[in-house]
Amino acid sequence: MPDRSLPAEHWTDRLQRFDRRWLFLLMGLAIVVPLIFPIGLPIKPTPMTKAAFNAVEELHAGDVVLISLDLDPASTPELEPYYRSVVLQLKRKGVKIVVVSTWYQSPPLMERWIREAIDAPLAPPGTEGYSGAPDRAYKKNVDYVYLGFREGKEATILRMGNDLRGTFDGHANDGTPLDQIPMMNGVKQLKDFKLLVLVSAGFPGAKEYVQNVQARYDLHMVASCTAVSTTDLTPYFQTGQLEGLVGGLAAAAEYETLVGMRGTATAGADVLNVGHLVVIFAIVFGNVIYLIGRRNARKRGAA
Amino acid sequence: MTALPFIDVVGAWIGIFLTFCILSFLYKDNPFYKFAEHLFVGVSIGYVVTLQYQDTIEPSLISNLNLAHWWKIIPLILVAMMLIKAVSRRYSWLGRFPLAFAVALYAGIAINAAAQSELGAQIKFASHSLDAEKADLNHADMAELGKIPGVNPLIAKKLVDERARTPFTSVDDAVTRPSLTPAEQADLAEKRGELVGIDAKAAVAAHDKDWFGIASNILLLAGLLASLLYFYFSLAHKGVVGRVSRFGVWILMIGFGASFGFTVQGRIALAIGRALDIQGQTIAPEDAAVIHGPLVALISGLAVVAGIVVWELRERRKAAAGTGAGGADQTQ
Numbered sequence: 001m002p003d004r005s006l007p008a009e010h011w012t013d014r015l016q017r018f019d020r021r022w023l024f025l026l027m028g029l030a031i032v033v034p035l036i037f038p039i040g041l042p043i044k045p046t047p048m049t050k051a052a053f054n055a056v057e058e059l060h061a062g063d064v065v066l067i068s069l070d071l072d073p074a075s076t077p078e079l080e081p082y083y084r085s086v087v088l089q090l091k092r093k094g095v096k097i098v099v100v101s102t103w104y105q106s107p108p109l110m111e112r113w114i115r116e117a118i119d120a121p122l123a124p125p126g127t128e129g130y131s132g133a134p135d136r137a138y139k140k141n142v143d144y145v146y147l148g149f150r151e152g153k154e155a156t157i158l159r160m161g162n163d164l165r166g167t168f169d170g171h172a173n174d175g176t177p178l179d180q181i182p183m184m185n186g187v188k189q190l191k192d193f194k195l196l197v198l199v200s201a202g203f204p205g206a207k208e209y210v211q212n213v214q215a216r217y218d219l220h221m222v223a224s225c226t227a228v229s230t231t232d233l234t235p236y237f238q239t240g241q242l243e244g245l246v247g248g249l250a251a252a253a254e255y256e257t258l259v260g261m262r263g264t265a266t267a268g269a270d271v272l273n274v275g276h277l278v279v280i281f282a283i284v285f286g287n288v289i290y291l292i293g294r295r296n297a298r299k300r301g302a303a
Numbered sequence: 304m305t306a307l308p309f310i311d312v313v314g315a316w317i318g319i320f321l322t323f324c325i326l327s328f329l330y331k332d333n334p335f336y337k338f339a340e341h342l343f344v345g346v347s348i349g350y351v352v353t354l355q356y357q358d359t360i361e362p363s364l365i366s367n368l369n370l371a372h373w374w375k376i377i378p379l380i381l382v383a384m385m386l387i388k389a390v391s392r393r394y395s396w397l398g399r400f401p402l403a404f405a406v407a408l409y410a411g412i413a414i415n416a417a418a419q420s421e422l423g424a425q426i427k428f429a430s431h432s433l434d435a436e437k438a439d440l441n442h443a444d445m446a447e448l449g450k451i452p453g454v455n456p457l458i459a460k461k462l463v464d465e466r467a468r469t470p471f472t473s474v475d476d477a478v479t480r481p482s483l484t485p486a487e488q489a490d491l492a493e494k495r496g497e498l499v500g501i502d503a504k505a506a507v508a509a510h511d512k513d514w515f516g517i518a519s520n521i522l523l524l525a526g527l528l529a530s531l532l533y534f535y536f537s538l539a540h541k542g543v544v545g546r547v548s549r550f551g552v553w554i555l556m557i558g559f560g561a562s563f564g565f566t567v568q569g570r571i572a573l574a575i576g577r578a579l580d581i582q583g584q585t586i587a588p589e590d591a592a593v594i595h596g597p598l599v600a601l602i603s604g605l606a607v608v609a610g611i612v613v614w615e616l617r618e619r620r621k622a623a624a625g626t627g628a629g630g631a632d633q634t635q
Contacts, residue, residue, distance in 0.1 A: 226569050228565055276567065
């Protein structure tokens with residue numbers, strides 16, 4: 001028999017004990033369903049992403065840029081789409097590339113990325129859904145140089161600033177002396193690069209490059225970072241220390257739109273939108289239930 | 304194209320299975336999650352130790368040890384001093400020297416970096432004039448034109464060429480010049496609101512005020528000062544100071560809200576990454592056809608669910624047996 005001396009439980013009390021695992025299930029559906037049935041919501045590039053694109057677009061054939069891949073496997077969903085897009089943009093312009101890393105987790109990943117995106121063409125003639133200029137396979141130590149990883153975090157970045165060759169013992173990662181690689185003629189320190197493209201998952205990364213070498217050598221830099229780091233790096237874009245910033249998967253989708261090659265970020269953009277709707281719904285739902293419950297509790301208290 | 308080695312196919316299958324093991328934590332802590340968690344920690348540590356040895360210790364230390372470069376043994380001595388605590392408490396103080404060296408080195412780097420990029424550039428930006436002007440399409444350089452919504456370097460160059468022939472009479476005149484391709488005109492038309500609207504960033508006359516920019520600068524300054532005031536504790540936060548400080552809290556909350564939003568985005572992106580991996584969208588279609596990601600995901604999901612059901616039933620049985628035994632004890 002129910003105890004009639006106790007007041008009846010209000011519906012908001014029941015809802016406040018709502019099993020959160022239903023929300024996990026809802027989020028799971030929000031991720032899986034749009035992937036299977038894409039909605040195709042429009043993607044509009046923001047000024048930060050556009051500025052990053054424009055900075056690369058201003059390069060000319062034969063210019064040498066440095067790509068620093070400071071990341072680990074956990075950040076690939078957010079950073080790989082940007083990496084592929086920017087490499088395509090650089091290759092179709094005929095820009096030479098030097099690849100380094102300050103993260104010990106990077107090398108195995110970098111080697112695969114180089115094999116797939118630099119050694120092989122990303123958008124050969126006739127690529128479906130791509131209307132831009134085609135790219136070609138780059139040749140190692142001719143069109144690009146892979147310097148590899150060096151331990152030392154900020155100290156490595158600082159040393160690259162004034163002595164790139166010394167930092168890597170004067171050799172590319174495959175042992176070829178840098179003096180024997182024509183594209184490295186005149187490239188002795190970071191300021192000899194036309195642009196630094198920082199693909200950064202955290203520490204050390206874009207922030208440490210800006211702090212340690214950008215102002216000192218007046219370097220031109222664009223960065224891509226995980227969504228979590230975007231608010232940390234945005235002030236550097238506002239001050240002009242970063243010429244462009246691509247923050248997270250949403251911005252990577254914008255970059256893919258600008259480059260004209262749909263990739264995994266574009267595929268994930270719908271999911272991101274639906275996922276955010278679920279989060280917004282959960283926040284609003286939780287707060288409305290809480291506020292109604294509080295008002296009801298006050299009423300009961302007054303009675 | 305070479306076929307995907309079988310070991311890589313098995314690796315992809317294990318990856319999919321472990322994804323479901325980790326996701327099973329959303330139900331509750333369970334043996335599948337524990338297995339994946341411990342495997343991850345073990346593999347990560349093994350990987351880090353091996354990689355650090357191969358990439359750093361071996362080439363930079365071991366290979367460099369010889370009589371000709373005897374001084375290169377100093378880092379090894381410093382490392383040994385750091386580890387001495389593990390074998391002798393009496394000489395543990397020796398470990399402070401290498402630690403002090405490392406802390407001093409990185410503190411020096413950090414102070415210099417903060418002074419240059421955080422204080423210098425950030426203060427310079429925050430103390431710029433509150434005044435803001437629209438970009439003058441008839442006189443701005445290419446870099447400035449490139450910052451206008453809808454304008455890329457190619458369009459900027461065309462605008463510079465066009466104005467050299469005939470100066471622009473209006474923004475609409477500029478964005479409809481014949482040298483712009485239909486696609487470029489469409490891009491600019493899409494941004495028309497930002498070009499000629501209330502927050503217009505472009506004009507055809509010099510020193511045209513960007514009132515939206517001015518309001519934005521004032522808001523930035525007010526927000527900065529109010530947020531700083533919130534952390535100033537030498538004044539009681541009452542009256543006007545209290546209200547300004549309250550405004551500072553709102554500004555901070557908006558900042559934290561933006562950070563939270565980006566964090567949510569990052570976490571959803573991780574889930575998207577795994578889902579795309581399982582779907583086979585991150586690899587070549589030929590490889591995806593060999594791996595059969597969705598099928599393996601279905602089997603893995605069912606295996607994990609079945610395993611959790613069995614585990615849950617056993618746990619309940621154990622709990623019931625425990626309660627029964629406890630009850631029997633109490634009866635005695």
